[in-house]
Amino acid sequence: MALRMWPASITTSPSPRSSVSSARHSVIVLPPRPRLSGAEPPVHEPPPPQLALALRQPEPSGLDGFVSHGNASVVAAVRHWADGSGEPYLYIHGAAASGKSRLLVCAAGEIRQRGLSVIYLPLDTPKLTPDVLDDLEQRDAILLDAVQAIAGNRAWEQALFNLYNRARDARRRLLAAARQPTGRLGLQLPDLSSRLAAGPSYNLKPLSDAGRAELLRIGAEQRGLRLGDAMISYILSRCPRDPGVLRELLDTIDRSALAEQRQPSIRSIGRLLEQLERSTSDPQTNTLSAAEEQFQPNAAD
Secondary structure (H helix, E strand, O other): OOOOOOOOOOOOOOOOOOOOOOOOOEEEEOOOOOOOOOOOOOOOOOOOOOOEEEEOOOOOOOHHHOOOOOOHHHHHHHHHHHHOOOOOEEEEEOOOOOOHHHHHHHHHHHHHHOOOOEEEEEOOOOOOOHHHHOOHHHOOEEEEEOHHHHOOOHHHHHHHHHHHHHHHHOOOEEEEEEOOOHHHOOOOOHHHHHHHOOOOEEEOOOOOHHHHHHHHHHHHHHOOOOOOHHHHHHHHHHOOOOHHHHHHHHHHHHHHHHHHOOOOOHHHHHHHHHHHHHHHHOHHHOOOOOOOOOOOOOOOO
């Protein structure tokens, strides 16, 4: 039996930008082990299980992978920042679960697609110390997430102030994001506050129900899933509004559909949502973990 092969297409090195017009699953079924000539199979040996492997097109890693519903002007500014035609410094603020981390990850992907060096750093990562900011200006672009996590810490604020100045002098691109506007961060260092307020500031709005429905439709297409309007409405009526949770749910639906070798139904989605509800009430049995993006951003942002 001939196996269907699929070329590897995901790399961590810069690559030319490609468009993904469609996504589909390629299922590989491994045949049973061949029987030796003249030998009978053991009477009680069960037939080997068939193993299904799914290989699908990756979702766009740049800004095309961000659902901009209601935030077109913000995404446009970030796109200009990434291609060098806009301001070299931007500040993005928005409430929890508005998609800031996702936007920064997509912007990092956009930079990498252009063959430039980039670093995405969530400042709320446990056990980080201020010296992690040393020499970041060696990259072409720097993306700092969750700036609110270091507000009020004098050592961190001084380190961020110094990085800003070094990045500016080296003509690097810097994008910072936090939950609050710069004036409400509670910074102790006035010079840092003025630096962070020096460039354009944009408010990223949480997705509306229409935006979340668009996220589910696009994400389902990329995974080769068929989600009708009734299924999408069913998910939105029961699932948390966090876009990161919705993306993680899509991944879970994808894995379940592959295991069952069938497209999802409202009944199968209902079972997965029950698991999500149980995991939300009991963190010890969390089967739908916080969304893990390419750079592992905080799903709450």
